[in-house]
Amino acid sequence: MSTTATLDQGVAPPGGRVVSFRRRLRAGDEVAYLITLIAAGTIFLITALVFYEVFSQSALSRHKFGWSFLITSVWDPVAGTFGALPFIYGTVVTSILGLLVAVPEGIGSAIFLSEMAPPRLSNACTFLIELLAAVPSVIYGLLGIFILVPILERHVVPPLKSAFGWLPIFQGPFYGVSLFSAGIVLSIMIVPFIVSVSREVLLAVPRDQREASLALGASQWQTTWRVVVPNASSGIVGSIFLALARALGETMAVTMVIGNTPQIKASLLAPGDSIASVIANQFTEATGDLYLSALIELGLVLFGVTFVLNGLARILIIATSRKGAHS
Amino acid sequence: MRSSRQKNIVNYLMFGLTGLCTLMTAGILFFILGYLAYHGARSLNLEFFTRLPAPVGETGGGMANAIVGSAKVLFLATLIGIPIGFLGGVYLSEYGGQTFSFVIRYVTDLLNGVPSIVIGIVVYALVVHPMGHFSAIAGGVALGIMMIPISVRSTEEYLHAVPVSLREAALALGAPKWKAIVTVVIPAAIRGIVSGTMLDLARVAGETAPLLFTALSNQFWSPGWSKPTATLPVMIFTYAISPYEDWHRQAWAAGFVLLVLVLSINIIARLALARGAYVPRA
Structure with missing residues (x-):
């Protein structure tokens, strides 16, 4: 901000606002300012338009089903009945499973x-982890189908079933494509995001905090765990929210391994479906306005949830880096 | 004494444990590269780059149309996304006021977080539906929107890292502000901005979800801009979930080509950044 202030003083003469405006117009400054302002405004408009479109295009479905859309579980395009619960369930379960693996691993790596x-x-x-974040999701899906699913089928699920088979979440046959496979693929995909954001908030913790703790005789780990991590905790939570938002909205890799079966089963080994993958699979085939509108309403749900999560995450991360800068 | 030894043991233990986490995380990259190179390079041949997809049931054929299609869609995306993103970034770094800038930054982050499939829906409603058919243009618009947020943030970051003294020197010579920005500030940050643009392009090059119902796909050439257009990521998806052995082979080949492309752009851009760009966050 101080930059802008200095520059403005440099250009505008101390005279009245009108003189200054005319002068700046002649110098081309107002034009340049306007062009960049329009670009910035366009970004705002595009984001607003994204929201407006998913909101207005889903009107038909929203009026017909109301809130029950979110809590009923029959998805029957032929009968024109649409309930989103199986997709919400699949999305939430796979994302939580992904986080369960990714959060400890990601925070450990960041530390x-x-x-x-x-x-x-x-x-x-x-550097390697940044490259990993750049791998396209369709590649994760490809590896998921042909490499990960066979590995799970042969080496992971049988021992898991023999050890924890009495738990309802590990019962029933395993066909390869399942909520479990989708969760594991998601966990691999979101780790890089947790690592890179958490690492940055950890690095933002002031050096003297660490030095003070070390000077008192604490070991490196004690310093990290009792001083650095608590200082960065809200930023780390922010990074988890960001990763969760990614996991909820992830489409390709999940679609390829989740099985695309709209059902709610307690077992993680059963195939399921997620919001993003049902949109991807059915959107181009949707016949009739209500069907399309119901799919767009799913998009609205996804948009709403990721919007809130991203907003919260930004606030948490900004708050942490500010705290770091002040103390 | 005992507690001190305990302390050290815990310290080493946690060093090992967190190190193991890092090894697992970073090691995945080598697994990905290894599998793609093993399956992909085996399936790759000259035909892949020069031929059209073979009809169902026939073996052979390539993805020449998807390679050209991807290039076309990415070209359009750059044309749409980069000017808006770049100028928006210039606004934030050089002209922005307090409140409006905060709003734009926040909105940019939110746009960045919108799931790509939702962008697909919106572009379907805005472009595909009025035009009446899927097209390369729609695909370009979808990816273009996705390019904006990263372009804004990287432009702003690298412009912001240019020292104030440089701007003041230009202004002191009597240059209007826009001239100072165009001839002094932007050239000083150009390496960062170009690298940021490359990273941005690499990111959307692998995007699949927003293309599914904008550019759709095509088994043939798509002349012009307003026909359904095949792209590499969408072809990988369709071929991977198909039941044909030979299509799986092609999906691996396409995956390998895409991954090599995306990773090499990333490596080049990041090396260029590491060498000689102003370090952001001054």
Whole structure:
């Protein structure tokens, strides 16, 4: 902000506002300002338009089903009955499963990279993890179908069933495509996001906090766990929200391994469906306005949830880095 | 004494444990590369780059149309996304006021977080439906919208890292502000901005979901801009979930090509950034 203030003083003469405006217009400054302002405004408009479109296009379905859309579980395009619960269930279960694996692994990695590792190793690993974040989701889906599912089928699910088979979540036959497979693929996909954001908020914790703790005789781990991590905790929570929003909206990789069966089964080994994948699979085939409108309403649900999560995450992350800057 | 030893043991233990997490996370990249190289490179041949997809039941054929289609859609996306993103970034860094800038930054982050499938729906409603058919244009608009947020943030970041003294020097010579920005500030940050644009392009190059019902796909060439157009990511998806062995082989080949493309752009851009760009967050 201070930059802008200095520059404005440099251009505008101390005279009245009118003189200054005319001068700046002649110099081309107002034009340049307007062009960039329009671009910035366009971004705002596009985001508003995204919301407006999913909201207005789903009107038919919203009026017909009301809130019951979210809590009924019959999805029958032929009869014109649409309930979103199986998709919401699948989305939530796979995302939670993904987080259960990804959060400990991601935070552990972030701690290693920012606190424990020698700088060179840390930089190399960070580079690799950034590359990992760039791998397209359809590639994860490809590996999910042909590599991960067979591995789960042969080496992971049988021991899991023999050890925890008495739990309802591990009962029933396993066909490969399932909520479980989708959750595992998601966990692999979202780790890089947790690592890169958490690492940054950890690095934003002021150095003197660490030094004070070390000077009192605490070990590196004690310093990390009792001083650095608590300081960065809200930012870390923010990174988890960001990752959750990603997981909820992830389409391709999930579609390829979840089985695309709209049902609610207690077992994780059963096939299911998610909001994003039902949209991907049925949108182009949807016949009739109500069908299309119901699919768009699913999009609205997804948009709403990720919107709130992203908003919260940003606030948490901004709050943490501010705290770091002040103390 | 005992507690001190305990402390050290815990310290080493946690070093190992968090190190293991990192090894698992970063190691996945080598698994991905390894599998793609093993299955993909085996299936890759000259035909892949020069031939059209073979009809169902016949083996052979390639994805020449999807490679060209991807290039076309990405070209349109860049044409739409980068000017808006770049100028928006210039606004935030050089002209922005307090409140409006905060709003734009926040909205940009939110747009960045919108699931790509939702962008697909919106572009379907805005472009495909009025036009009456799926097209390369619709695909380009969808990916273009997705390019905007990253372009804004990277432009702003790298412009912001240019020292104030440079701007003041230009202004002191009597240049109007826009001239100072165009001839001094932007050139100083150009390496970062170009690298940011490349990373942005690499990200949307692999996007599949927003293309499913905008560009759709095509087994043939799509001349012009207003026909359904095949793209590499969508072809990988359709071929991978198909029941044909030979299509799976092609999906691996296409996956390999896409991954090599995306990762090499990433590596080049990141190396360019590491060498000589102003370090952001000054």
